[in-house]
Amino acid sequence: MASTSVGSISFFTLLLVTVSLSCGLATTSGNGFSIEEATVHDLQFAFHRNQLTSRQLVEFYFNKIQKLNPILKGVLEINPDALAQADKADQERRRNKAQGSFSWLHGIPILVKDNIATKDKLNTTAGSFALLGSVVPRDAGVVTKLRKAGAIILGKATLSEWSYFRSSRAPSGWSARGGQGKNPYTMGDPCGSSSGSAISVAANLVTVSLGTETDGSILCPSDYNSVVGIKPTVGLTSRAGVVPISSRQDTVGPICRTVSDAAYVLEAIAGIDINDKATINAAKYVPKGGYAQFLKKDGLRGKRLGVLRSLFYDFGNETFLHDTYELHLKTLRQRGAVLIDNLKIDNIVEILSTTSEDIALGFEFKLSLNAYLKDLVASPVRNLADVIAFNKKHPKVEKLDEYGQDIMLEAQRTNGIGKTENQVLLNLTRLSQNGFEKLMKRNKLDAVVVPGPNFSRILAIGGYPGVIVPAGYEKGDPFGICFAGLKGSEPNLIEIAYSFEQATKIRKPPPLQKFKA
Known part of the structure; x- marks a missing residue:
């Protein structure tokens, strides 16, 4: 394990000092293959043609992390076993040279958000010193599936501390352990809480990453980065x-x-895990044959898309944004989608103004976190009260005076789930059924299309899926477009998002040469 001392040099720093970067890669492998911006498909093709090895790929990312992470702070720790995992993947590939013998993620480096447990030499801390040195009982379910797919766990990505559930005053992308993450396009707000996962992918510090979302924590960082x-x-x-x-x-x-x-990663991590009962209920949504089959350029053809103008398409005086999204709606039509315009969720004002979500998350957080901490093999803290006390004991490293811990204090005041709490949960179910579900079913929609991540609350309270794709840049600031649907509609959403992406091909890498440490 890494050092548990709050004041000690970080595990990440020590690894950067000791890791060998003997390959000296810039943007290519020794055979001229360009790694920068390479997709999983590109990398697998390069592996098959002996233009690249997983070791070279990992070393390339180590080099990039060493150069850019002091500025961007997207990576919290790198895995000391990553090169060994890469060598194992290369050996497996040499033994079985048939293309298509392995999963899409075999030999591909991935960063996982620092709230996702790995039973290895990496810490799992949610960005807080309170969990530094804690020992998890097992890999997270998604990590088990990644390892089975042959992915290389490159390290842990930074995040908004405690997934932005400690303080309402802390900035997005900040954690005590990771510092302040920066958007590689603007050097500003990366959004959160999966900030490091988005920063690192955008800046080519890794091939792919995992984030988590309770309300907006995947969609918003993806939009911003x-x-x-x-x-x-x-x-x-x-x-x-x-x-x-x-x-x-x-x-x-x-x-x-x-x-x-994203489809390849989802294909690897979706499915039943006996340690999460919700996966058993959702197993019916996992398509036979996986998600790659839905990567269709004509995926928009015949799709019924709802356009929610009210509240979501109000850009004020921003004519550029207005014109850009109108152009995107035109592209959707040209690609064969049927747009049902000027729709409105009947109870949208109530959904956006309700306090039920915040109340529910407060009592759910206390119960869930206490159970998680109790299950750890070893930990400096065993419940939410311990975390609060730790922050008070270490105010400097946790910046307690600057940011506080008001969300945690509010959650600690809750007392489980009783009659009042059940009414709050029932209200959220009612809002979803009478709102988004009613809209989708009444209009027979495959998805709705909205600008940016502002639909996240509707998706969050109902457990619905969404996919966000780059949609443009305003004076260098990225913005995205979101496609959202009912539970289990990921196949449709992937078809729609992929078809839009292939029609527009908007994304461009960040202008990192403009910024200096």
Whole structure:
């Protein structure tokens, strides 16, 4: 394990000092293959043609991390076993040279958000020193599936501390352990809480990554950092071994540079995990043959898409945004989609103004976190009260005076789930059924299309999926477009998102040469 001392040099720093970067890679392998911006498909093709090895790929990312992470702070720790995992993948590939013998993620490096447990030499801390040195009982369910697929766990990505559930005053992308993450396009707000997962993918510090979402934490960082994010149906992917907020809303999903890469990652991590009962109920949504089969250029043909103008398409005086999204709607039509315009969710004002979600997350967080901490093999803290006390004991490293811990204090005041709490949960179910579900079914929609991540609350309270894709840049600031549907509609959403992406091909890498440490 890494050092548990709060004041000691970080595990990440020590690894960067000791790791060998003997390959001296810049943007290519020794055979001239360009790694920068390469997709999973590109990399697998290069592996097959002996233009690249997984070891070279890992060393390339180590080099990039060493160069850019001091500025961007997207990576919290790198895995000391990553090169050994890469060598294992290369050996397996040499023994079985038939293309298509392995999963799409075999030999591919991935970063996982630091609230996703790995039973290895990496810490799992949710960005807090309170969990530094804690020992998890097992890999998170999604990590088990990644390892089975042959993926290389490159390390842990930074995040908004405790998945932005400690303080309402802390900035997005900040954690005590990771510092302040920066958007590689603007050096500003990366959004959160899966900030490091999006930063690292956008800046080519890794091929693909995993984030988590309770409300907006995949969709918003993906929007801000010009990458693709999939927020899956709750239960489609396991949350076992993930530092929790709400079993009702938490979900784990991919953050990648392309829709195809995101589909490959989702294919690897979706499915039943006996340690998460929700995956058993959601198993019916996992398609036979996986998600790659839905990467169709004509995926928009015949799709019925709802356009929710009211509240979501109000850009004020921003004519550029207005014109850009109108152009995107035109593209959707040209690609064969049927747009049902000017729709409105009947109870949208009530959904956006209700306090029920915040109330529910408060009592769910206390119960869920206490259960997670109790299950750890070893930990400096065993419940939410211990975490609060730790922060008070270490105010400097946790920046307690600056940011506080008001969300945690509010959650600690809750007392489980009684009659009042059940009414809150029933209200959220009612809002979803009478709102988004009613809209989708009444208009026979395959999806709705909305600008940016602002639809996240509707998706969060109902456990619905969404996919966000890069949609443009305004004075250098990225923005995305979101496609959302009912539970289990990921196949439709992937078809729609992929077809839009292939028609527009908007994403461009960040102008990192403009910025200096």
